[in-house]
Each structure stands twice: as structure tokens, then as C-alpha cells.
Amino acid sequence: MAELYDWQRGTWERLLQGRAFWTHALLLKGRKGIGKWAFARHLAKSLLCSAPRPDGQACGQCASCGWFEQDTHPNFVAVMPEALQNASDNRSNQDNVDTKGNDVTARKNAGQQIAIDQIRRLSDFVYLTGHQQGHKIVLIYPAETMHGAAANALLKKLEEPPENVLFILVTHQVQHLLPTIRSRCQQLSMPVPDRESALNWLQQQGVADPHVSLAVAGFSPLLALTLAQGDHAASFDRFMQQLAQTRSLDAMALAEALQSTSLPDVVDWLQKWCYDLVCYRSTGQIRYFVSQQSAIVALSKNMDLQQAIAFARTLYQRQKLSFHPLNARLFLEELFHDYAAILQR
Numbered sequence: 001m002a003e004l005y006d007w008q009r010g011t012w013e014r015l016l017q018g019r020a021f022w023t024h025a026l027l028l029k030g031r032k033g034i035g036k037w038a039f040a041r042h043l044a045k046s047l048l049c050s051a052p053r054p055d056g057q058a059c060g061q062c063a064s065c066g067w068f069e070q071d072t073h074p075n076f077v078a079v080m081p082e083a084l085q086n087a088s089d090n091r092s093n094q095d096n097v098d099t100k101g102n103d104v105t106a107r108k109n110a111g112q113q114i115a116i117d118q119i120r121r122l123s124d125f126v127y128l129t130g131h132q133q134g135h136k137i138v139l140i141y142p143a144e145t146m147h148g149a150a151a152n153a154l155l156k157k158l159e160e161p162p163e164n165v166l167f168i169l170v171t172h173q174v175q176h177l178l179p180t181i182r183s184r185c186q187q188l189s190m191p192v193p194d195r196e197s198a199l200n201w202l203q204q205q206g207v208a209d210p211h212v213s214l215a216v217a218g219f220s221p222l223l224a225l226t227l228a229q230g231d232h233a234a235s236f237d238r239f240m241q242q243l244a245q246t247r248s249l250d251a252m253a254l255a256e257a258l259q260s261t262s263l264p265d266v267v268d269w270l271q272k273w274c275y276d277l278v279c280y281r282s283t284g285q286i287r288y289f290v291s292q293q294s295a296i297v298a299l300s301k302n303m304d305l306q307q308a309i310a311f312a313r314t315l316y317q318r319q320k321l322s323f324h325p326l327n328a329r330l331f332l333e334e335l336f337h338d339y340a341a342i343l344q345r
């Protein structure tokens with residue numbers, strides 16, 4: 001995709017108007033699933049374009065635009081965890097979503113972090129002359145997956161900025177970046193679409209019940225699309241149906257069914273489900289699983305509130321563990337078993 005999302009146009013205009021004031025590093029920050037990756041790529045493509053349109057956007061016709069779309073542009077490099085690389089190969093255009101709408105958050109067994117070697121390899125690119133004399137662009141996504149040595153190696157490059165190189169860092173969690181990296185970047189808050197624009201966009205993508213997916217996705221439209229149409233839409237359905245039935249939960253069967261789904265996503269779904277149970281019991285409101293109201297009403301009535309809150313707290317810890325589980329099925333079995341214990345059936 002070469003176009004911007006509708007909700008990004010204002011941000012694009014403001015950014016381009018201030019172009020004279022850019023430093024050598026931009027940091028695009030904002031929640032997951034709102035199109036930051038597409039925006040960053042579009043920005044890179046437009047800056048490299050040899051005949052940009054009056055609004056600064058790429059022409060889509062020149063040789064540079066062609067190379068960019070084929071991922072062969074000599075003056076552009078994208079750095080991301082191995083787990084996301086395959087998706088990028090087919091011109092991924094959405095945060096964590098590839099061109100087919102598949103969620104690529106966690107390819108199994110692939111690296112989830114940007115490795116030190118990936119940053120070291122950048123040296124040749126940024127310090128040696130490129131194919132053309134024009135500027136070079138390094139896109140780092142998501143920047144919070146750079147830790148320790150990798151983050152420090154990048155910091156060094158930001159401290160001694162090579163000429164004619166623009167770094168574009170994209171992050172879902174800006175608070176997890178080194179303060180010294182943050183302070184060397186010009187920060188840009190990426191817009192979250194309003195509800196109506198998000199629903200319209202989902203409808204255009206052919207999502208039948210956009211209200212439901214949008215609520216579960218915490219109002220991030222691109223995540224909503226993966227829940228509705230992505231390659232683990234079926235897993236999500238299964239999860240929702242199993243949790244919504246009021247007979248006792250078969251933790252082992254559900255764990256087996258979901259073991260090849262991205263575990264951080266499953267934990268995220270369960271966090272939202274538990275949030276709704278606790279929230280409904282305390283305030284009568286449902287935020288995420290709006291389509292499962294009757295189940296949430298019934299389940300929350302019977303659960304032990306204190307135990308549910310305690311369990312929900314453990315999910316933050318489990319979210320971290322879910323990136324490196326020793327055994328996916330056992331991890332999920334334990335998760336669902338503990339969840340079932342909060343329901344007094």
C-alpha cells in the first residue's frame with residue numbers, strides 16, 4: 001500500500017510542513033494497530049521519490065518508487081526482529097499485519113528482538129556511500145525490541161549522525177526506549193482514528209461486524225482487521241466461544257487448540273476478557289467483548305471477585321513470559337486452568 005490512511009492526512013501535512021526543522025532521527029510513537037508502519041514506509045518512499053507530488057507524497061511512477069515497492073531500493077533499509085521479517089518481505093503495510101491481513105506478531109521460534117548484529121550491519125550502509133548521492137533512510141520497527149547492546153549500538157550512530165541519513169524509529173511503547181535514544185529523536189505522536197473513521201475503514205475492508213472486532217481490539221482498526229480476517233481469526237473465535245460457554249472450561253482442549261496461535265495475543269485476549277468480567281461486576285460496563293454480554297453477566301456473577309482481580313494481575317507477568325515459553329501447550333493449559341479456578345461453578 002502506498003497511500004496513507006484517512007486518519008493520518010493531517011499528521012502528514014504537519015510533518016511535511018515542518019520538514020526544514022527535522023533532525024536526523026524521527027520517532028513515530030503510538031499504540032499498536034493504527035498504521036504507524038504503513039506511515040513510516042510511505043514517508044521513506046516519498047522522501048526517496050525522485051518526483052514527489054505537491055503534497056510531498058511519492059509519485060508511485062519513478063524508478064525509485066519502483067525499487068522501493070520491490071524492496072530493492074539501495075538507499076533504504078528496514079531493521080526489525082526476525083519474527084517480523086517474513087511479513088515485511090511481502091511489503092507488509094500495517095502494524096503487525098501483512099498484506100493478506102495475517103497477524104505476524106509472533107512467528108514461532110523466530111527472534112522477537114532486534115539483534116546487535118543487525119545494528120552493526122547498518123554501519124556499512126550508513127557510513128559508506130550509497131548507490132546514489134541522495135539521502136539514505138533506516139527504518140527501525142518496533143524500536144522497543146532493541147535491548148542492551150543493540151540499543152547502545154544504535155545510540156552511538158545517533159550520537160555521531162552520518163551525513164544524509166534519516167533514521168525513522170517506530171514504537172508502540174515509547175516508555176521502553178532508552179531515554180538517551182528518545183532525546184536524540186524528534187518525536188511524533190501518531191493519530192488514533194475516531195470511532196467512525198475506524199468503523200468505516202473496517203467496513204471497506206469487508207468486515208461484517210466491525211463494532212465487535214473494533215471493541216475487542218481496543219479501538220485499533222488494524223488489529224480489529226486481524227481478529228476478523230487474519231490467520232488466527234479462527235483461533236480468536238474459538239477462544240471467545242469457549243470462554244463464553246457457561247459449562248466448565250476444558251483447559252486442556254482449549255490449550256491444544258490454541259497452541260500454535262501467537263501466545264502474547266492469547267494472553268492479551270484473556271486480559272481483556274478478565275477486564276470485562278471484573279469491570280462488569282464492579283460497574284456494570286463491558287468494554288471489549290460487547291457481543292458476549294450475556295455470558296459475561298452470567299460468569300461474572302458466579303466468580304470470586306478478589307480471586308479474579310488477583311488472577312488478572314498475574315497476566316501482566318505471564319504476558320512477558322509468553323514471548324519465551326518453554327512449551328506453548330503447557331503454558332496455555334496452566335493459564336486456562338488458573339482462569340477456570342476463579343469461576344465458582
Ligand SMILES: [Zn+2]
Binds near residue numbers: 052058059062
Ligand atoms: Zn516516485
